[in-house]
Amino acid sequence: MKPNYFFVMGIASLGFGLLVPAATPQAGHYSRNEFGVARTVSSNGQIDMTGPFFQSLGTNSRSCDTCHRENQGWSISPDDVRERFDHTKGLDPIFRLVDGSNSPNATVNTVQDRRRAYSMLLTKGLIRVERPIPAGAEFSLVTVNDPYHFASAAGLSLFRRPLPTTNLRFISTVMWDGREVNPATPMTIANTLAQNQAILAASLAHQSLDATNGHAQGNVPL
Ligand code: HEC
Numbered sequence: 001m002k003p004n005y006f007f008v009m010g011i012a013s014l015g016f017g018l019l020v021p022a023a024t025p026q027a028g029h030y031s032r033n034e035f036g037v038a039r040t041v042s043s044n045g046q047i048d049m050t051g052p053f054f055q056s057l058g059t060n061s062r063s064c065d066t067c068h069r070e071n072q073g074w075s076i077s078p079d080d081v082r083e084r085f086d087h088t089k090g091l092d093p094i095f096r097l098v099d100g101s102n103s104p105n106a107t108v109n110t111v112q113d114r115r116r117a118y119s120m121l122l123t124k125g126l127i128r129v130e131r132p133i134p135a136g137a138e139f140s141l142v143t144v145n146d147p148y149h150f151a152s153a154a155g156l157s158l159f160r161r162p163l164p165t166t167n168l169r170f171i172s173t174v175m176w177d178g179r180e181v182n183p184a185t186p187m188t189i190a191n192t193l194a195q196n197q198a199i200l201a202a203s204l205a206h207q208s209l210d211a212t213n214g215h216a217q218g219n220v221p222l
Pocket of ligand 1: 062066094099127129160161162164165168169171173174175177204208209211216221
């Protein structure tokens with residue numbers, strides 16, 4: 001797990017606990033972790049756990065909640081992933097060849113196969129994000145040492161932890177590399193707040209579509 005998320009959330013909930021009088025309770029979402037209890041507070045008062053975020057909208061049984069879990073700071077942690085592996089013998093929807101395994105060509109017939117195939121996910125909580133070297137990159141690919149015999153310059157295997165899907169109103173770009181924001185219209189300090197909010201909303205809408213088509217292997221656009 002990334003302890004800093006829990007730390008921040010822990011402090012946030014402590015702050016609310018101290019500042020919000022008991023007379024105005026919010027519908028609370030509490031989850032336990034090794035540091036105590038984390039709480040998610042929604043400005044809507046509650047989170048609809050039956051909403052699209054929690055529905056399987058693609059073809060491989062995954063939902064957004066497969067990789068963005070409330071009790072994991074809206075991301076995942078190796079502990080949580082390993083627990084799911086043990087409970088399901090490695091068949092939980094997070095274990096899918098499309099991006100859960102070290103290579104999409106991995107063999108996953110037996111539990112032993114799956115333990116090997118999903119080792120980056122099981123040991124580090126990482127999803128394989130496939131990206132080419134961008135045009136005009138300030139670097140080039142000099143040598144390849146890929147133990148999974150899959151990655152190429154046209155599709156590097158970038159192993160990344162899911163970013164937490166919370167407090168998104170405060171982000172200044174979407175994804176680790178910002179690729180879900182149209183480069184022609186970045187969020188900048190020269191924009192008005194309303195302009196940046198509109199760009200963010202459009203970027204997140206696009207992100208949901210890409211996540212459904214990619215991670216969840218959807219075949220009907222949202
Ligand atoms: C298989 C796991 C997986 C699933 C399923 C998944 N995500 Fe993600 N998500 C990730 C990963 C990994 C990243 C970071 C990838 C990157 O930056 O390249 C990410 C990043 C994000 C971000 C970026 C947050 C930020 O701070 O920039 C948002 C928003 C997001 N996901 C929303 C969703 C939504 C909405 C769904 C469902 C439609 C979804 N995700 C389904 C793994 C997943």
